[in-house]
Amino acid sequence: MTRRPLLAANWKMFKTVAQSVAYGRELIRRLETSAGLDAVDVLICPTSLSLWPLAQRVAGTAIRVGAQNLDLGSEGAMTGAVSGYLLREAGAEFVIVGHSERRQYFEEDDATVAKKVQAAIQAHLQPVLCVGETWQERQQDRTVEVIGRQVASALEGLGPEQASRVVVAYEPIWAIGTGSVPTPQDANQVATAIRRLMPPDIADATRILYGGSVSPKNIRDFACQSDIDGALVGGASLEAGTLMAMIELMVS
Ligand code: 13P
Numbered sequence: 001m002t003r004r005p006l007l008a009a010n011w012k013m014f015k016t017v018a019q020s021v022a023y024g025r026e027l028i029r030r031l032e033t034s035a036g037l038d039a040v041d042v043l044i045c046p047t048s049l050s051l052w053p054l055a056q057r058v059a060g061t062a063i064r065v066g067a068q069n070l071d072l073g074s075e076g077a078m079t080g081a082v083s084g085y086l087l088r089e090a091g092a093e094f095v096i097v098g099h100s101e102r103r104q105y106f107e108e109d110d111a112t113v114a115k116k117v118q119a120a121i122q123a124h125l126q127p128v129l130c131v132g133e134t135w136q137e138r139q140q141d142r143t144v145e146v147i148g149r150q151v152a153s154a155l156e157g158l159g160p161e162q163a164s165r166v167v168v169a170y171e172p173i174w175a176i177g178t179g180s181v182p183t184p185q186d187a188n189q190v191a192t193a194i195r196r197l198m199p200p201d202i203a204d205a206t207r208i209l210y211g212g213s214v215s216p217k218n219i220r221d222f223a224c225q226s227d228i229d230g231a232l233v234g235g236a237s238l239e240a241g242t243l244m245a246m247i248e249l250m251v252s
Contacts, residue, residue, distance in 0.1 A: 055091025066094030084123025175212025
């Protein structure tokens, strides 16, 4: 089974609308002279405010746009909420669900994450389901147990066709924004364990990303692992030139 590599950028709470559009323009310019997009899917997840203008800017190219979060429901009297349906209408094709920052700062538990995965699929968005262990859990040798619980809970109740829409991102919490990373072999072992948890019919086709302090220095080492199909990148995705370098390293 050949899975198409995916490089996903999570901009978190960075970049104004104008900066997002300028980045889109710059990335298109750089990609014109690169074979990168023939071999790698590129996904940019800006803030919700920048979704529509960025999606408009990259329309007609192979660059995809995604959201970083969704709220439950579709439309209604829900002050401040943004549903998957609205994100989809604004140009998102993917949505990050269950990022550790959402779990930590917005108190999203496994049950909420599962509801959001279902809401994303209902809205015809592809969820990028984030899972990962704390440093303490890793020290206690509980990584696979913790990730197993997170994956099983998020996929519960999904049929194989629905589960086939899910991209999984393995992001060890201790590696996010710290410069510390697991060895690529370690990360691959966890990715293999995640693949075994997927419904058998779709396990081989599921894309599993690694995330946490990915940069041009290490992306190739992660992306070449047998069960890792790309990366979810935070800080190093904020410069178009650095993202471009990572795209090229993935295909070289
Ligand atoms: P960094 O690449 O900045 O470590 O962030 C990773 C991340 O959280 C992507 O979702």
